[in-house]
């Protein structure tokens with residue numbers, strides 16, 4: 289999956305918030321990001337669920353010149369992000385033009401991009417060495433060969449693991465973009481994927497691999513919509529999507545993976561084109577509640593539970609979603625759950 293980040297909207301005319309303050313894993317400094325969407329640019333093939341134009345609301349690809357002209361106007365360093373396409377699949381010269389444009393940004397700026405595992409070679413990784421690359425994000429989606437085939441990803445899990453290993457061995461930070469609810473994918477296979485990535489990370493720093501977790505949504509004008517209409521694919525219901533994302537987050541945190549994001553950025557274009565699947569602007573927050581409650585119930589199945597006041601919103605937000613989930617998991621009435629919670633001071 290290439291496209292996640294927010295848009296460079298004023299200039300591109302899209303309707304997405306502009307900045308996203310992130311922690312760069314390599315430098316531990318916080319740099320505001322400036323994302324550019326290269327909508328499905330140079331993707332080796334079309335993945336069945338993808339329609340970047342509908343996800344981001346951005347259909348025009350900014351040229352390297354456009355990027356350069358935007359970056360020379362900056363006064364402070366930024367993390368320049370190329371999302372929504374397969375950056376390392378770009379023709380060598382065009383890729384270099386984009387990267388050279390990044391060098392016109394204020395000193396201290398970094399660059400990150402998302403790309404396809406098929407376009408990771410040692411020669412490509414070597415060509416990145418003159419640039420301040422903060423992270424290479426790989427659309428992994430799944431490490432189950434059957435799922436990859438149905439999704440038309442065009443490679444096997446072996447190739448994806450080898451691409452991830454090459455990124456890490458070349459000393460880059462790796463971002464793995466995973467998905468839930470793909471055709472043919474099970475909840476256990478997603479957890480198994482995480483274990484494989486943890487094994488690959490080995491003894492490296494935990495922060496050397498970060499994750500994004502996206503739900504598989506059925507968008508208009510995609511092959512997945514056709515599969516669904518033929519009855520060959522059943523999308524996850526919202527509740528199931530939240531539960532699976534929460535479980536994956538729980539397992540990811542247990543394995544020590546920083547999780548950068550859960551769920552897609554909401555855009556008008558996205559909400560207009562979603563036909564089915566676990567689509568909710570607060571999917572990430574609800575998944576965090578599920579992961580938190582899983583942890584609470586592991587430490588004490590029926591309470592009492594002591595929680596920090598900062599975590600109240602995980603239980604009470606979205607019409608008491610977390611408390612209702614606890615009631616469902618424990619079989620206790622909601623009123624009873626509330627009496628078993630103690631709130632610790634900040």
Ligand code: SF4
Pocket residue numbers: 289290291328331332333334335338339340372373374404427
């Ligand atoms: S690699 Fe697939 S999911 Fe990623 S942007 Fe290209 S077509 Fe979309």
